[in-house]
Amino acid sequence: MTKDIQQQLTQRLGDLAQRELRLGDMADGELRDAIERLLDREAAGQYLSVDQRVEVVGDVYARFRGFGPLDAILKDESITEIMVNGPKHVFVERRGRLMQLDRTFEDEDQLLQVIRRIVRQAGREVTQSNPIVDTRLPDGSRVNVVLQPIALNGPILTIRKFSREPMTIAKLIEYGSITPEIAAFLEKLVKARYNIFISGGTGSGKTTFLNAVSNYIPKDERVITIEDSAELTIEGVENLVTMETRNATASAENAAITIRDLIRSSLRMRPDRIIVGEVRGGEALDMLQAMNTGHDGSLSTGHANSAEDMLSRLETMVLQGSEGLPLPAIRQQISSALDIIVHLGRMRDRTRKTLMIAEVLGIDHAAGVIQLNPLYQFQEDRVRSSLDHVEGRLMRTGDPMRGTMKLEMAGFSADV
Known part of the structure; x- marks a missing residue:
């Protein structure tokens, strides 16, 4: 049976099912059996392979109970x-x-x-x-x-x-996004309660990376996740609260619940850590304030083309949340809240790489910008790379880590 004839048969069976079957009264198994009987009747004398038969029945069934x-x-x-x-x-x-x-x-x-x-x-x-x-x-x-x-x-x-399987650090190492040395470093940062922000472009793997890193959180802590649509899968944490936003309904029966609302509510829930899936606007101010008021170890993500660009975008997002705040105060808020920025990118061969891990320092008042201290940077191997394939790895820079106090207080070595 050709593809066109199969599609016509599928369309005809769907119309017949709608006319002849009591769809609302049938269980899933009954509906599938009834569709198979209709197929036997309508396709009598025509040859269908086993795969075609399964596909036709599945497509008709999906029209009423699945996703077509x-x-x-x-x-x-x-x-x-x-x-x-x-x-x-x-x-x-x-x-x-x-x-x-x-x-x-x-x-x-x-x-x-x-x-x-x-x-x-x-x-x-x-x-x-x-x-x-x-x-x-x-x-x-x-x-x-x-x-x-x-x-x-x-x-x-x-x-x-x-x-279907949650992303893990082991898989990130296997895919070449990070090395075992960097994985051990990230584990120390998470356990020492550094505030970590993951930046990157669309499709760079921010949520995937956040999901992997969040599994380093000690299992005896109270963790609250806040997302537009719940995607994170944190395993092993019993004291876990998962919240997602809600759109306002057209009937006005339900008011909108925003990321900002959820962050403010989470502060009254005695969190050890707050994980905000992604910040896009004024909620950045609430997230930074949470990080600055004793909720160390928080994590979040945002869209940006570079780590430096992420800091500029955060300034803009905070202004969306509070237009009256002076820019120096916003920069102070960002520099004191964030400890580490991990920047991800999608390469020309469509692979996803970790491009930079940088420490957020204080403000360079002369230049009017927040300073970054790159600890690891991606170095492309120009000899082994081509237009269709990128080879390289995340390499340690020569810059020592300056903000080591949290590592020392957590009992870890300050050598990075």
Whole structure:
């Protein structure tokens, strides 16, 4: 059976199922059995391979109970990102490269049904009056939805898939993102309660890195995670509180709950550590204030092109949260709150690397900037690298670490 005929059969079976079956009264197994009987009837005399039969039944079933054409894509472990630009244009990222799939939605209505099914699972709502929603799938994968009239070419659905197995430091070493020496250094920093900020561009692996590093947190501490959509998987910590934001509903029954609201609430929950998944705006001020008021050992991430750029972006974000604050006061707040910046990048060969680990120092008043002390920097091996492949490693700079007091107080060696 050709692909076109298979798609026509799938469409016909879906329409028949909707007309002939009492979908609301059927359990999942009953529905799948009924679809198989419809297939036997409608495809009598036609040859279907076992794989085609499974695919047709799965696609029809997914139309009513699953995520339509996305079901098979979501099961593909080699796919890391799914981009749906309207019903007929489905793109994926596989091993760092974008490609278009021949799988499509029947029409815009089917795509909207799948989007609403995804959003409802997380207790959220997406409508034309509330057309932009960030949410997640049950496995933690990050979901962004944009509807018309904001999106002009139909409903837009973007899914950042996460591995079923949580990222660990051992895996980061295996992938070449860090070395065992740097892993040991990061472990000391986390256990000594340094405030660590992870920066990088889109798709550079910030959340993945944060997830790995956060597992160095001692298991007897009280940890509070704050995210737009809960993605972090911290293992072994019993006293763990996970919170996520909430969008306002179009009916006004539920007010919006922001990152700022959650950070302020977390301060009254006796946290040992606060982990903010990502700061994008005025919540940066609340995060810095939390770090400056006895909540050492906190971690967060943010978008930036370099460690220096991250400091400038934090200044801008704090101004969004409090326009009246003078710039010198903001810089003082940042320099006293942050201890370490880890900057990640996506290389030209689509691999993700740790590019810098830098210590945040005081303010250079003459230059009007916060000083950074690079401790490790990525050095590319120009001989072994090519246009399609990047070789190199994170190397220790000659600059000694200056802020060693927390290491010493935690009983670790100050030699770095």
